[in-house]
Amino acid sequence: MTEFASGTLTGKNLHLSFGHNHVLRGIDLHVEKGTTASVIGPSGSGKSTLLRVMNRLIEPDQGDILLDGRSVLKDNPDELRQRIGMVFQQFNLFPHKTVVENVSLALRKLRKLPADQARAEALEQLDLVGLKHKADARPANLSGGQQQRVAIARALAMKPEVMFFDEATSALDPELVKGVLALMTDLAKGGMTMVVVTHEMGFSRNVSDIVTFMDAGVVVESGPPEQLFTAPRTDRLKGFLSDVL
Amino acid sequence: MDLLDQLADTFFNWEEMVKVIPALLMVGLPNTLILAVASGVLGSLLGLLLAMMGISRNAGARWVARIYTDIFRGLPAILVILVIGIGLSPIAREITGSRNPYPLGILALTLIAAAYIGEIFRSGIQSVEKGQLEASRALGFSYGSSMRLVVVPQGIRRVLPALVNQFISLLKDSSLVFMLGLAASDREIFRIGNDAMANTGNLSPLVAAGVLYLILTVPLTHFVNFIDHRLRTGKPEKKEPDELAAPIGKGAQA
Numbered sequence: 030m031t032e033f034a035s036g037t038l039t040g041k042n043l044h045l046s047f048g049h050n051h052v053l054r055g056i057d058l059h060v061e062k063g064t065t066a067s068v069i070g071p072s073g074s075g076k077s078t079l080l081r082v083m084n085r086l087i088e089p090d091q092g093d094i095l096l097d098g099r100s101v102l103k104d105n106p107d108e109l110r111q112r113i114g115m116v117f118q119q120f121n122l123f124p125h126k127t128v129v130e131n132v133s134l135a136l137r138k139l140r141k142l143p144a145d146q147a148r149a150e151a152l153e154q155l156d157l158v159g160l161k162h163k164a165d166a167r168p169a170n171l172s173g174g175q176q177q178r179v180a181i182a183r184a185l186a187m188k189p190e191v192m193f194f195d196e197a198t199s200a201l202d203p204e205l206v207k208g209v210l211a212l213m214t215d216l217a218k219g220g221m222t223m224v225v226v227t228h229e230m231g232f233s234r235n236v237s238d239i240v241t242f243m244d245a246g247v248v249v250e251s252g253p254p255e256q257l258f259t260a261p262r263t264d265r266l267k268g269f270l271s272d273v274l
Numbered sequence: 275m276d277l278l279d280q281l282a283d284t285f286f287n288w289e290e291m292v293k294v295i296p297a298l299l300m301v302g303l304p305n306t307l308i309l310a311v312a313s314g315v316l317g318s319l320l321g322l323l324l325a326m327m328g329i330s331r332n333a334g335a336r337w338v339a340r341i342y343t344d345i346f347r348g349l350p351a352i353l354v355i356l357v358i359g360i361g362l363s364p365i366a367r368e369i370t371g372s373r374n375p376y377p378l379g380i381l382a383l384t385l386i387a388a389a390y391i392g393e394i395f396r397s398g399i400q401s402v403e404k405g406q407l408e409a410s411r412a413l414g415f416s417y418g419s420s421m422r423l424v425v426v427p428q429g430i431r432r433v434l435p436a437l438v439n440q441f442i443s444l445l446k447d448s449s450l451v452f453m454l455g456l457a458a459s460d461r462e463i464f465r466i467g468n469d470a471m472a473n474t475g476n477l478s479p480l481v482a483a484g485v486l487y488l489i490l491t492v493p494l495t496h497f498v499n500f501i502d503h504r505l506r507t508g509k510p511e512k513k514e515p516d517e518l519a520a521p522i523g524k525g526a527q528a
Contacts, residue, residue, distance in 0.1 A: 086411055111414030121409035125428050135413045138423065180409075187413065 035222040036097045036112070036190030037062040040083050043092035045075075052078050053089070054246040060191070060224055060239075062097075065217040067225040067233040067254075070243035071269060076226040077118075079243070080193045083224070084113040096190065111139060114184030118196040120176040122168035122183070129155065129164035132183045139187070154182040158212055174205030178212055185216075192216065194225040230273055234258050242266045287478040294470040294479040298486055302463035306490075309448035309462060312380045314441050317387030324392030325399055326421070339392065346389035351382075351447045358382040359454040375454035383451070387444050394436045399429035435502040442491050442498075463487060 038060045045053040052075045060066040068076045081087045083094055085106040093100050101109050122131050132151035136142045142150065155161045158178040160171075168176055177197060184192060194213060198206045210232050217223055217236050227233055233240055234254045241251040242265075250257055250266050261267045327339035346354065359378045366378050402425050410420035430437075449464035456465055467483025 084412065086408060107411075107414050107416050110412055113412075115409075115412040117405060117409060117412075119403075119405050121403075121405040123406065123409070123424055123428075125431060134423065135415070138419065139414050183413070 033063075033216075033219060033221045034188055034190050035063045035220055037095075038083065038113075038191045038222060038224070039093075039095040039098075040079070041093040041095070043079070043082055043094070044090045045078060045082055045087065046090055052246050053082060055092070056243070056246070056248055058083070058224070058241060058248070058251075060222055062222055063220040064238040065221075065223040065225060065236055066239045066241060067227055067237035068241045068243060069227065069230070069233055069269075070249075071272075074243045075246045076243055077195050080115070080195050080224060080226055084110050084115060084193060086110070111135075111187055112189055113191045113193060114187060114189035115193040116177070116180050116184055116195065116197045118199050120168070120173070120180045120200070122176055122180055124168050127165050127167060128160065128171070128179050131168065131179060132186050135183070135187050151182075151186055154186045155179070157185070158182045172205060173201045174208045177201065177209045181209075181212060181216075191222045191224065194223065194227065196226055196228060198227070198229055228273070230258070230270075242269065244269070284477050285481050287476050290470070290474050290476045290478040291482040294467065294482055297461075297466050297470070298463060298483060301459060301461055302466040302483070303486065305460060305462040306445065306448055306464075309376070309380060309383060309451060310441065310445040313383035313387055313448070314444050316380070316384040317391050317440075317444070318437070320384060320388035321391030321395055322426075324388060325395035328392065328396045329399060343389045343392055346386050347393070349386075351386050352450050352453065354386055355379065355382040355450050356453055358385070359451070363454075374460060375451065375456065376460065379448075379451035379454055383444060383448060386447070387440060390440050390443075391437065394433045394440060395426075395429065398431075398433035398436075399426055401432055402428045432505065434505065435498045438494055438498045438501070442494050445490055445494075446487065 038058075040056055040058040043053050043056040043058075044051075056075070056079055058066065058068075058079070068079065070076050078087065082089045085094070085101075088106075089102075094102055096109070096112065122128075123134070126134065129148060129151045132154050133142075133144075133147040136147035136150055137144060140147070152161055152164055155164055158181055160175055160178055160182070163171060163175065163179075168179065171179065181197075197213065198209050201209060206229070210229060213223070213225065213232065214236050225232070225237065237254055239251065240254045240257045242249050242257060242261075242263075244265050249263050250261065257266065258270065261270060324339045324342060327335040328343075330336055330339075358381060359375055362378055362381075363373075363375070367373060370377060399421075406424050406428065407417075407420050410424040411417070415423065448462060451462065452465040452468065456462070461469065463483050463486055467480040470479030471477055
């Protein structure tokens, strides 16, 4: 894998409410440059919302977000999101564009690359995820696993400093999960800074450098995977692990 | 038998039909197309604006779009055409220096079409999954660029059949412009058929005009069905099974 322009990402005391629903209640998350943080926890614990707050798809009510030690809350959120790639549970490829157009769109329109150069770079990214031969297909004609790998290529094309994965394998058929996890593992080992919200406990345990367990909008436990998975300190994490493992 | 002959002569008098065909094709057809295409294009632009206002986060914009749509969808086309065509004619004469009712006819048809097309676009845009906007914003596109590049193109594609239907109805409603009084060279299909009928006392020219309308609208109707089917099923293409982790390297063995 190529070198990544990785950055260090920090969320400090993040709060978010939807009306009376207090979804995030003071979350701290620190992801050191080149490392992978996984976020686990039961459904509705605020994991996916945390990702959306940290790239400001949703603005936090309170708290701070730092990229390489500098607060980004006053930046243009569109520019911040160009620095943070995101991969979704439902892939969210653009169905009206071909595979290579999905990857090159932001290169052309945001990086302002000429069409041929954008296509060349997009093909390079597709090659990295093993789908160069599908460049001119429509997303609808790809399997779920292939679609998700294209979505990863689309995010990587912008040379992000951090990658977010929001339950990237949850919508995949079991036999397709492995290919996507393998690609994510390659990225992590290649030095990409990643925040991975996941139900894949194997990935969380084997690949991430730090695991954060969230429940009901708070971080219940956080630490190296060996510690959380073999010696959970809280009853809530013990209960969660016994439910999912 | 006499009665049948009389009916045949009233509706299908071949001579009267042939006489009116040149005027129908050379004058009526281009004029009808000018009215329908101009108001179709302008109505689509205004309709898109109304749709964007209708889904805007700004309550004032939504309110304006709502009221506009209620008014122009709720009025008979002929009333709008008369009110605008007659009411604004002094202003139009001032600006264009001519008595040609086309600008106002096109304006009236545009205002009506925009109300319907706006609702068509709005429903199409709102049917696009929320994740599309989210994915585009996550790449770093602004709300406006995301709508323009990702959401609106998909929304419009989904409502193409409804849009063509709207154009068909515009093609037919363009006949109502005759109410504004047309010079000989400005007459559209219906008016030419109608005049010939009045002159000859025979309905056949009007029947010929009707046939010309059908020649325009029936293929469009079938075109709608075709794109509707295509949008539902897509181009036939084979799905391949995922090659799993084969080409992606070391991680696969991890």
